[in-house]
Amino acid sequence: MSRKLGLGLLFLLIFAGNAVAKDFVFTAIPDEDETRLAQRFDKVAAYLAKELGVPVRYIPVKSYAAAVTAFRNNQVQLAWFGGLSGVRARRLVPGSKALAQGQEDRFFTTFFIAHASTGLKPGEAFPEKIAGLTFTFGSKGSTSGRLMPEFHIRKWFSKAPSEVFSRVGFSGNHSRTIALVQSGAYLVGAVNFKVWENEMKAGRIDPDKVRVVWKTPPYPDYHWTIRGDADRAFGAGFSARVKRALLGIKDPALLASFPRKSFVAAKNSDYEPILKVGKSIGLID
Amino acid sequence: MERSGAFKTSLAFIGVAIVCLLIADIEISTLDPWREMGRMALGVVTPNFLAVGQLGEALAKTVAFAFLGVALGVVVGFASALLFHFGPVRWLSAFVRAIHELFWALIFLQIFGLTPLTGILAIAIPYGGIFAKVYSEILEEADPRPLAAVPHGASPAAAFFYARLPDAWVHIKSYTLYRLECGLRSSAILGFVGLPTLGFYLESAFRQGHYSEVSALLILFYVLIASLRLWVKARLVPLYLLAAPFFLGPGAEISLANITRFFTQDIVPHPIRAAETLDFAALGAWADWMWQIFTTQALWGIAATLILTQIALVASGALALVFFPLISRRFFGRFGRTLGHGFLVVTRSTPEYILAYLFLQFWGPSMLPAIVALALHNGAVIGHLIGRHVDEIPLRPDAPKGLNLYAYEVLPRVYGQFLAFLFYRWEVILRETAILGILGILTLGFYVDSAIADIRMDRAVFLIIITAFLNIGVDALSRAIRAKIRLTTTPERT
Structure with missing residues (x-):
């Protein structure tokens, strides 16, 4: 039996080797x-x-x-x-x-969004009351969902996010971040402003449940x-x-x-x- | 009163699990899970097979990856089994099987990208390690009498093929078929990291909340696994293997430069790579780098992995004890048993990874979803094996019925077997626990995933090696405990 397996494998290697994209x-x-x-x-x-x-x-x-x-x-x-x-x-x-x-x-921003139950209000200043709540980033490798929000969190609190919040998660992408904060799985999240606008237009955001509380400076x-x-x-x-x-x-x-x-x-x-x-x-x- | 070793061991493990439960994070963090659960339930009853694009292709590729991966694993494993008396072969196979398929896939993605080879090797390598061990055990346990009867001077090859292999063959065949089923699960899961198998579409559908699509995909997956014995025939296997590469397609070019780069740059620890010469300063920086990763990531990951594993292990055992009567004719009639079988097949066929993913949507990212997922899946696996075993136990004609039969007759008689199965499963649960980190639970997999997200393969590989050694350690401990309390019955391999 194993000889036939070998043959199949050989085919595969020929295939993999010859294919040029x-x-x-x-x-x-x-x-x-x-x-x-x-x-x-x-x-x-x-x-x-x-x-x-x-x-x-x-x-x-x-x-x-x-x-x-x-x-x-x-x-x-x-x-x-x-x-x-x-x-x-x-x-x-x-x-x-x-x-x-x-x-x-050229002038992108990240929105910090919060579940309505937090009582957080939109403002110009960094929302320092988010400390101690649960927080979700987007993907671990995202600029607007990870890098910039983490930068501002560290700058404001002089601490790593894991020390600032009671729980830190990575939703995977911006659509998920919005869904998770809207459902209350996380109380605060950081989201790409373009995706937020897009989802808002598409009617997938319930303004009674989740709202923008802060906008980062542009990057x-x-x-x-x-x-x-x-x-x-x-x-x-x-x-x-x-x-x-x-x-x-x-x-x-x-x-x-x-x-x-x-x-x-x-x-x-x-x-x-x-x-x-x-x-x-x-x-x- | 003298207590048995099995009793004391069970008590100790339950005690450890309770302590772990006290320090574990099992909070339900979703405020409003009901809406999502409702939508999911609706999806379950309204499967939509038409919504999934390229459904046939995804199925074919899932099967193709499984066949080729397992086949290559069989070849490598069988060859290694014959050389299993050499220490290095044994160590190497222990090491490669201690690393989960998904971790292998993440490594090969760096080398070969999204090519068929990535998926095949990700299955073949750990499976090869498992086959090596199990085949060598099977060959060892084969009846020695034919071998003794071989005339003096017969060639070793003739002795092997005529006196040793025939007796072991049936076991090898049934174990390989069982592994093929596991291979299908592994293959489906590989889609979660981007290979074009069922998992790919499952993840997309899940993520976007298309639950009718999710249930359609899962139903197909169950049908595929449940019908395995109908369409996998020894005669047809070569045909499948020849056809498989065509289903996988060419993929992209495999470049030698990428392979070289992976080994000579990517996985070389950053301090060594950055150093001009390999002097004491560089070595010191390397040691510092390892210490940093170990204390800030690995230790936390190990703690979470072990805590979760111990809870899940005991929970799996508890569920198995509840589950096994469901499929036994000693406890249920035909109708009840059919339902029981249906339930166990579904929970057993659903990979822990998918179950955990599902429960995470309900309860948010604590250890709870992982515990429930691991316990359900492994409880169903062990429950199934014990249930089958119970039916073979001869009972007295006047044996009690119902709860009395369960508590005073059946349970005491199968308990040793049950513990043996559970200890076999320990290492499997640990390996799964580590991988669940990719979903966001803070086990070792979380840190591996973070390192890969940062394109820091040196850290990822270092953490994966730590994970492997943790696994090898638990495996050794499990063997020692089994020997200590004399669980000598060789369970069917799980």
Whole structure:
């Protein structure tokens, strides 16, 4: 029997070895509900294929780290990263370049949201009364759901979140954060303001149960990043064409799905502040 | 009054579990779980098979990963079983099986990315370690008389194939089939980290609250496992294995550079990587790095893992004692037994990881969901084995009935067997407990997951190695206790 097993295995290895991905493949950090991500990025793939004249595929991943790893291992050549994941990815893949960001991503904010039972009210000042409550971040690798809120919590209390709150969790993504705070599983949470606005519009937020209590100062966030060797793989000037195509997204429905007003040029140095914050709270070595 | 070793051991474990329960975090933190539970219940009764895109593909891939992973595990395990008298082979197999499939998958994702090889190796490696141990035990327990009858001068190969293997073959076959069932569970779970199996869609559906889709996926999964013996025939296995790679597709290119990088950079501890030369300063920084991770993460993770394990172990035992009469003809009629079987099949087939995920939605992220999930699953596994065993015990014609039969006749007679099963399960529960950290419970898996989220594979691998040694330690302890209280009956392997 084992000889036949061996044969099957051999087949597999031949298969795995011979397959060469010629498609231009991209991914995105899974920051909200997958169905919506798939709808959005399948449209982006169709648009890019038309503009670039090569087959373009979007592959979904289960975590922020998986997005970075796929980029690093050249299984995707382009990615829609957050600030932190983008910085990590570019440090791991020398020569990779930030191409474009949403107009809103230059001044992104995180909303601190609270369950109505906490009695917390919206305000300009940091809501120090959240100390001692339960708190959920988004994904462990998120900029708006982890890095920036943790930075402000540490700055205000001079303590790690685990010492500030009675319980600290990681919901996984922003949609989950909203759902968890709305259900009272956690009393306070940190959420990407764009996802909050999106969910509000979609009617999935009950304003009697959960509300925004604080907005962080602005910071740079989401952006498209391409690998440095994309020109070698897809022809000279390819990165520049990808950049032009991304900046040229004008379809209102497509822009609304992100949701972004438009895309503007980005460069690696735009994200220096994120790198600094990441190092200061020990998320980047 | 003289108490038996089994009695004292049970009491000690219950005592430890109670102490653990006092310090464990078992709070229900959701304020409004009813709405979500209601939606989930509605989903259970309205499964929607059409909602799942690529359902057939997900099923085929789940089966394909399981077949190829288990097959490779069989090959490696069988070869290792023949060399099991060599210490290093034994140690290596103990080490690789101490690491959960999901941890292996997380490691291979770094090396091969989302390729079929990641899923196959994640199953094959730990399974190979388990097969090595169990096959060698089976071969050892085979009837020695045929071997004694082999004429002097016969080649070792001939002696093995004609005198040793035939007697062991039936056991090897049935154990391998059982493992294939486990392989299907493992394969489904791999979807939770991104491989295209059932778990992938299950996680998406769960996360977005599409419970009709969840129940459709779970029903398919139960049908797949319940019908296993109908479609897995020895003759068809080669066919399945040949077909499997086609279902998995090519995936992406596997690059040697990525593999090299993983071993020469990624898992090299950061202080060593950052140092220019490997001098005393670098070694000191490395020791400091290890100490830091050990005291700020590993120790807490170990404590939580052990606390949860001990509670779950005793709870599993308690549930098993409640569950086993459900499927025994000594206690229930045909109708009752059918219901009992149905219940046990479902709880037994649902991986702990999925149960824990479910209960987490209800009760929020304390240890409670994990305890209930582990106890239900493992209680059903042990309950099933004991229940079958009870039916084989000959009873006197005038044996009592009902509760009296249970308490004064059956329980005392199966208790030793029960403890043996439970101790076998100890290490399995520990390994699962560690992995549940990925869901947000603060066991070792939580810290491994955090390290991977930070793309710090050096830390992740260090923590995984600690997890492996904890597992090996508990396994050794379990063996020592079994020997001490003379649980010599070899239970069917669980």
